[in-house]
Amino acid sequence: MWPIVQAFTKFFDLAIALFQSMHPIVGLTVISVLTGAVMLVVWKFTSNQDAIARSKSKIAAYILEIRLFPDDMRAQFAAQGRALGANFRYMTYAIPPMLIVLLPVVAILVQLDVRYQRRPLEPGEVTLLKVKVAEEVDLASVTLDAPAGIFVETPAMRVVAEDEVDWRLRADTPGEYDVKVTAGATVETKRIVVGERLTKLAEFREQSNFLTIWMAPAEKPLPKGSPIHEIRLTYPEREMKLAGISMHWLLVFFVVSVLFGFAIKGIVGVEV
Amino acid sequence: MRKFWPGWSRFGIATGILAGGVLIALVTGPGFADSKKKMMVIGFDGMDPKQLQQHIDNGYMPNFKRLIEKGSFTTLGTSIPPQSPVAWSNFISGKNPGGHNIFDFIHRDPKTYLPFLSTSEAVGSSKSIELWGDWQLPLGGGEVVLLREGRAFWELLEKAEVPTTIFKIPANYPPVQTNVRTLSGMGTPDMQGTPGTFTYFTTHPPENADDISGGAVVDIYFDRDKSEASIPGPPNPFHKKGKETGAKVTMYRDKENQVAKIVTGDEEVIMKPGEFSEWVPVEFYMLGDEGFGDKIRPAAAPMGLAIGGSVRFYLKSVYPEFSLYVTPVQIDPLKPAQPVSTPDDWSQKIAERTGRFYTQGMPEDTKALEGGVFTDGEFLQQATLVLDERMKLFETMVSDFAQDEWGFLFFYFSSLDQQTHVMWRTMDPSHPGTDSLALQYPDAIPSIFRRLDKAVGVAMDQLGDDATLVIMSDHGFAPWYREVHLNSWLADNGYLTLKDNSESVRASSDFFMNVDWRRTKAYALGINGLYINVRGREKNGTVAPGKERDDLMNELIAKMKELRDPKTGELAIKEVYKSEEVFQGPYVKNAPDLNVGYAYTFRGSNESALGEFPMEWFADNTGKWSGDHCIAADLVPGILISNRKVKKEGAALYDLTATILAEFGVDKDEDMIGSPVF
Numbered sequence: 001m002w003p004i005v006q007a008f009t010k011f012f013d014l015a016i017a018l019f020q021s022m023h024p025i026v027g028l029t030v031i032s033v034l035t036g037a038v039m040l041v042v043w044k045f046t047s048n049q050d051a052i053a054r055s056k057s058k059i060a061a062y063i064l065e066i067r068l069f070p071d072d073m074r075a076q077f078a079a080q081g082r083a084l085g086a087n088f089r090y091m092t093y094a095i096p097p098m099l100i101v102l103l104p105v106v107a108i109l110v111q112l113d114v115r116y117q118r119r120p121l122e123p124g125e126v127t128l129l130k131v132k133v134a135e136e137v138d139l140a141s142v143t144l145d146a147p148a149g150i151f152v153e154t155p156a157m158r159v160v161a162e163d164e165v166d167w168r169l170r171a172d173t174p175g176e177y178d179v180k181v182t183a184g185a186t187v188e189t190k191r192i193v194v195g196e197r198l199t200k201l202a203e204f205r206e207q208s209n210f211l212t213i214w215m216a217p218a219e220k221p222l223p224k225g226s227p228i229h230e231i232r233l234t235y236p237e238r239e240m241k242l243a244g245i246s247m248h249w250l251l252v253f254f255v256v257s258v259l260f261g262f263a264i265k266g267i268v269g270v271e272v
Numbered sequence: 273m274r275k276f277w278p279g280w281s282r283f284g285i286a287t288g289i290l291a292g293g294v295l296i297a298l299v300t301g302p303g304f305a306d307s308k309k310k311m312m313v314i315g316f317d318g319m320d321p322k323q324l325q326q327h328i329d330n331g332y333m334p335n336f337k338r339l340i341e342k343g344s345f346t347t348l349g350t351s352i353p354p355q356s357p358v359a360w361s362n363f364i365s366g367k368n369p370g371g372h373n374i375f376d377f378i379h380r381d382p383k384t385y386l387p388f389l390s391t392s393e394a395v396g397s398s399k400s401i402e403l404w405g406d407w408q409l410p411l412g413g414g415e416v417v418l419l420r421e422g423r424a425f426w427e428l429l430e431k432a433e434v435p436t437t438i439f440k441i442p443a444n445y446p447p448v449q450t451n452v453r454t455l456s457g458m459g460t461p462d463m464q465g466t467p468g469t470f471t472y473f474t475t476h477p478p479e480n481a482d483d484i485s486g487g488a489v490v491d492i493y494f495d496r497d498k499s500e501a502s503i504p505g506p507p508n509p510f511h512k513k514g515k516e517t518g519a520k521v522t523m524y525r526d527k528e529n530q531v532a533k534i535v536t537g538d539e540e541v542i543m544k545p546g547e548f549s550e551w552v553p554v555e556f557y558m559l560g561d562e563g564f565g566d567k568i569r570p571a572a573a574p575m576g577l578a579i580g581g582s583v584r585f586y587l588k589s590v591y592p593e594f595s596l597y598v599t600p601v602q603i604d605p606l607k608p609a610q611p612v613s614t615p616d617d618w619s620q621k622i623a624e625r626t627g628r629f630y631t632q633g634m635p636e637d638t639k640a641l642e643g644g645v646f647t648d649g650e651f652l653q654q655a656t657l658v659l660d661e662r663m664k665l666f667e668t669m670v671s672d673f674a675q676d677e678w679g680f681l682f683f684y685f686s687s688l689d690q691q692t693h694v695m696w697r698t699m700d701p702s703h704p705g706t707d708s709l710a711l712q713y714p715d716a717i718p719s720i721f722r723r724l725d726k727a728v729g730v731a732m733d734q735l736g737d738d739a740t741l742v743i744m745s746d747h748g749f750a751p752w753y754r755e756v757h758l759n760s761w762l763a764d765n766g767y768l769t770l771k772d773n774s775e776s777v778r779a780s781s782d783f784f785m786n787v788d789w790r791r792t793k794a795y796a797l798g799i800n801g802l803y804i805n806v807r808g809r810e811k812n813g814t815v816a817p818g819k820e821r822d823d824l825m826n827e828l829i830a831k832m833k834e835l836r837d838p839k840t841g842e843l844a845i846k847e848v849y850k851s852e853e854v855f856q857g858p859y860v861k862n863a864p865d866l867n868v869g870y871a872y873t874f875r876g877s878n879e880s881a882l883g884e885f886p887m888e889w890f891a892d893n894t895g896k897w898s899g900d901h902c903i904a905a906d907l908v909p910g911i912l913i914s915n916r917k918v919k920k921e922g923a924a925l926y927d928l929t930a931t932i933l934a935e936f937g938v939d940k941d942e943d944m945i946g947s948p949v950f
Contacts, residue, residue: 161498
């Protein structure tokens with residue numbers, strides 16, 4: 001499973017790399033536009049287009065009926081009931097393709113999340129590195145080695161009650177670094193990114209399972225059965241501003257992809 | 273008879289003249305500035321002219337020297353009494369206390385004789401709906417009212433459309449409602465509504481824990497190296513008795529590695545002993561307090577309404593004893609629970625650029641030092657953080673102002689005043705409060721002068737020669753060796769009668785609880801104020817207004833000016849001012865009848881200021897608060913430096929107000945008493 005996720009992640013790495021020198025919103029907009037277009041096509045081929053068109057026509061007709069007979073209460077209620085029924089049928093036709101579309105959209109959202117939700121550390125910024133280990137691990141055996149460029153500001157803070165060891169780190173110089181965490185005989189690493197680049201960031205490495213493989217694609221999961229259960233590093237939230245206005249990447253993605261999908265649905269000939 | 277202007281009625285002529293007058297007034301009057309100049313005033317609270325001259329002579333102040341060579345350096349007359357809220361109010365309003373109604377840090381209610389804070393008053397929500405048990409639904413929030421009277425000079429600048437920024441000026445909380453960019457300064461409370469209450473979590477509470485003012489000592493214990501407690505927050509408006517809210521804080525420690533982790537809400541910090549954290553946001557929940565007993569005060573469960581603040585932690589020690597200092601909870605400039613700026617969101621805009629900062633009026637934690645929670649070194653560390661933060665804000669403001677075409681900028685620094693108060697003993701071996709530890713920091717005050725010199729350099733370099741630059745201070749400084757218990761002197765000389773004159777009662781009663789008002793003629797309240805117990809004004813007044821009062825005042829003045837310190841033989845009081853002679857304006861009636869101007873090295877004691885009666889009249893000041901300025905006004909003038917020549921002799925604070933308005937061609941209010949200095 002991991003190689004598939006890796007390949008998918010690589011594809012996004014390459015796509016984002018094209019816009020590296022531009023404002024982050026440019027790459028996000030292009031990906032949103034492409035997603036809107038691709039999802040529209042997927043919708044077209046996974047949905048019953050005739051049935052959807054029929055349902056929408058009927059809904060329109062019933063609404064017209066409501067407006068034509070404003071003084072006839074019986075006709076009004078009957079038309080409203082029929083409109084609701086047609087709407088329900090429309091939903092039954094829309095849900096299967098929606099579920100099919102949802103899977104790739106979630107995978108895309110995860111890829112965007114690891115790039116746009118947070119930003120790399122800036123030189124001089126401090127962060128916490130937290131390691132959770134198995135209960136039987138002697139916390140005194142958990143150590144951290146950091147390369148030049150990352151400075152470990154505190155001794156290990158061993159939180160006995162939580163089976164956790166924490167350190168405060170300071171980013172010194174831009175670059176991508178692997179710090180080495182040792183617990184007894186087990187050694188694992190954690191990637192730390194310093195600088196201004198728009199790149200994928202992993203806030204944590206957890207033990208491997210289906211969900212973590214897909215939901216945390218930026219760094220390889222920890223092997224199953226490892227005495228190290230989790231390595232977590234906090235990156236600052238990315239603030240994306242356009243013309244002085246702060247906007248969340250998720251809002252940009254949904255607005256752009258949906259608007260673009262609606263804008264071209266007539267050209268592509270898709271009933272939504 | 274033919275009319276002089278045929279066809280024009282008298283009404284028409286009058287209307288025409290009126291319209292013309294209005295037009296002229298609009299063009300030339302205070303409505304429009306007739307001069308698009310640039311002016312900056314930097315306020316260094318407590319900068320003393322003699323000390324400054326000494327540092328200039330020693331070559332420590334190159335930028336001050338450069339500025340003085342371009343223009344002028346003179347003393348600036350301070351207020352009577354020379355207390356910061358009074359002095360800055362003189363500057364803000366262009367009046368003396370008779371015009372702005374601030375006479376001391378504290379005033380008294382003549383109907384109860386009880387003291388209250390002079391600059392602002394908190395008014396709670398008066399209406400609420402009763403809910404179950406101890407709970408209520410307040411209808412509307414409470415508010416804080418500024419008690420300073422008179423228009424602030426920036427209101428006149430605003431009317432004349434002069435772009436204006438006022439940064440942290442004292443005695444302006446809550447900030448006067450204008451469209452001018454202002455950030456409130458001295459007088460701005462913490463989230464508990466106090467001038468600043470720190471929290472000290474410790475496994476080893478000091479013996480004087482209950483006596484520490486300005487801070488709460490919380491006794492904590494660790495279980496598996498984990499301890500939970502709560503940072504005290506604002507009173508809960510949903511609780512009928514205003515029960516204190518709390519923000520849960522969890523402390524972990526690693527005894528072997530001497531490191532600790534502090535968790536509050538979603539925020540986590542890891543600290544070594546001797547370190548301050550960055551600003552950490554904290555939240556206080558208004559609903560759902562479950563109550564876990566007294567030892568550990570819990571945070572309320574996150575069930576709903578919450579208000580935020582921000583704190584910095586200082587880890588003193590981890591093991592064998594754990595001690596963690598928490599700053600007073602600040603009104604978070606990013607999400608202010610109460611407005612600390614105008615426009616309301618200006619504090620947020622600043623903090624987004626510079627990061628969070630102290631919003632508390634006087635952020636240097638002198639109370640933690642005086643209470644023994646901070647050592648001298650720790651206090652200096654905290655005070656340096658304050659100054660670093662202020663310098664960053666200063667550079668941001670000056671840089672913005674440099675881009676502006678014209679306008680006015682005021683920027684305030686508190687560091688020198690606060691540190692000179694508590695660090696005078698570090699440079700004065702004769703001070704009764706000094707010791708070998710204090711004398712290890714002889715550079716504490718000179719180093720601030722040097723840093724403030726850098727600020728002057730930044731302003732000069734960024735603004736160039738075209739802008740008018742003024743450096744001013746509200747007062748100077750003096751050593752405070754001897755405390756004067758003036759109320760004890762009044763009691764022992766028959767002007768004030770105590771219900772119980774025994775030593776034990778005199779030592780333990782405060783707020784005048786031991787005073788027999790029906791047999792009292794005069795009482796001292798505040799640092800410099802002395803009130804006559806006037807019949808018809810005070811609740812139990814005994815002295816008739818008019819001749820009886822005048823005679824008593826004259827008698828008191830004569831006797832007080834003869835009061836000698838038995839230890840040194842020196843006169844303790846240099847001057848006593850009658851309010852009606854030195855103040856003008858509608859609020860003279862609220863003033864103390866007399867203002868006591870102590871001699872150099874003397875000052876009224878804190879005990880006397882709050883209505884206590886120690887047995888002796890004088891005492892050595894052995895506290896950390898070793899320098900002061902609440903003495904005779906002519907002994908502690910401020911400074912006035914500008915890149916322009918000051919022509920006026922004997923300039924005073926209110927003259928600067930007139931100077932600023934004149935610079936922009938704005939008419940001053942009729943009751944402003946100053947005149948331009950240039």
